[in-house]
Amino acid sequence: MRAFFRNVSPRRAVVDFWQVFTAPSDYRRVGLLMAAAVTGTLFTAMAMEGGTALPRPPEIIYFPSFVENRSDAEILAENKVASAKARAEAAEEEARQERVRQMYKAVGDATGVETKRAYEEGKAEREAYRKKVEAARKEVLDKHMVDNPVFDAEMKKAQNGAQ
Template identity: 70%
Template structure:
């Protein structure tokens, strides 16, 4: 056991290193440069990894809808603009999905697969899902909204005008 510890002692390792470095060799300079580059590369990679530090402070987002001093007309106009934007995005998404469905339908028709039944079932499922979502939204609004004859009349007028457009 003593012989093992004598061979692995730090003093013995330093003596061996000194002997290897002191021995004449034509590759000693190249070996030292390569060893320094490998060691330096490891340290550079480790330093670029970053470590755990203090957490970043929270980013505060201020909502423009909470700005004081806005009139009811400004609020309603912003709501109309936001609703129109949301409807336009939804319509664009639906148009894109419809284009994809038409491409699948064309591929199915070209390969001899009956796509009409699947397409009709998909349309029925999407219509039913939209009806359920609309009913749920209406139920929530009916539960939480206060009766307002002016607002109700405006909504009725808007619904009468939207199918005509």
């Protein structure tokens, strides 16, 4: 056990380093620079990791749409505006995706690759997925909706007025 501690003592390490460093060698400076670069890189990587402070607390965002004394009609109107905006964004994204698909189709046609069947299969898959999502949404709504005759009457009135 004594021999083990003699080999790993700090004094022995300093003596070994000094013997190697002072020995004549053509690569002494290059080796020293490489060792410093590797050590510096490791310490820099560890310093960049951080992790010394607690994570920031979550930022709370208050929605101004939850104002008191709103009527059901006002809520319905705000929901319609938000729904229209969401549908417009979804339609814009779908149009962007369709342009990308048409570009791929043009490249496939130019290179002689058969693209019609893949395009139709993709279209069918997207439609099936859309129907699946709509069915899941309807199921959740049907499960959690509470009967509210006043709100339902206003909904029917608003739907009839929109038509």
